[in-house]
Amino acid sequence: GAGVSQSPRYKVAKRGQDVALRCDPISGHVSLFWYQQALGQGPEFLTYFQNEAQLDKSGLPSDRFFAERPEGSVSTLKIQRTQQEDSAVYLCASSLSIGGYADTQYFGPGTRLTVL
Amino acid sequence: AQSVTQLDSQVPVFEEAPVELRCNYSSSVSVYLFWYVQYPNQGLQLLLKYLSGSTLVKGINGFEAEFNKSQTSFHLRKPSVHISDTAEYFCAVSDRPSGNTPLVFGKGTRLSVIA
Structure with a gap:
């Protein structure tokens, strides 16, 4: 079956722009995570959803980062004023x-x- | 908070030679350990995991790892590497075995297999 897909694969933004990153999880998967991987580093946890509920957002680095999963499937990570x-x-x-x-x-x- | 240390950032090895990628974790009452592989422009793929039971864990692609509680280590090994094993390898730890717990990753080890 299809795996987890993300779009876009590459995004270039000018400083100060807002961006939205999309995640399509495997169908039927209840839990969804976002991680950030800086160059030369391992992934670091950002936030966790169980269905549509955001249960943990302790890893979000600032209030410019916002994530949602309104229908319990697709999730969007938004970064304001990049x-x-x-x-x-x-x-x-x-x-x-x-x-x-x-x-x-x-x-x-x-x-x-x-x-x- | 849990942490993971991968002692080697890069490991070059000749094809068909054995390899060991080292991983140490911070001690905790309960610990669950994972190795993921990341090929260029691809997502992380689970190689193997230790949840309980036998300390020697076998994974995909001929890899295995041994959980050593006294040394707080979970080193990854393969007896004979192939060119296709060239990739980034990440060790990760969780304080619960379930899939709804965030993973804590090490910084990764880049394995380069030389023909």
């Missing part, structure tokens, strides 16, 4: 259940954001 330090690859991951033992997170290919 800054150069926002340049990174944004990864989306989904998993099947809300707490199933041995459940696995499946990752999308990521969106590479470059802020000029």
Whole structure:
């Protein structure tokens, strides 16, 4: 079946612009995560959804970052007034259940954001 | 907070030679460990995971890892690498085994297999 998809794959923004990054999780997956991967670093957690509920947003670096998943499937990560330090690859991951033992997170290919 | 240290940022190795990628984690009462691989322009793919039971875990593509609680390590090994194993490898830790828990990743190790 289809995996996690993300769009756009590449995004170039001028400093100060707003951007929206989309994630389509695997159909039926309840849990959805956003991670940020800076150049040369491992992914870092941003936020977590269980269906449409945002249960953890402790990793969002500032109030310029906002995520939503209104219908419990597709999710959008929005960054307002982008800054150069926002340049990174944004990864989306989904998993099947809300707490199933041995459940696995499946990752999308990521969106590479470059802020000029 | 949990943390993961991958001691080597880059590991070059000749084709058909063995390889070990090192991973150490911060000690915790409960720990669950993962290795992911990232090929260029692709998402992370799960290689293997340790949740409980046998400390030697076998994964895909001939990789295996051993959980060592006393040394707080979870090193990844392969007895004979192939050119196609060239990729970035990430070790990750979670404090719960379920799929609804954020993962904490190391900085990654770039494996380069030389023909």
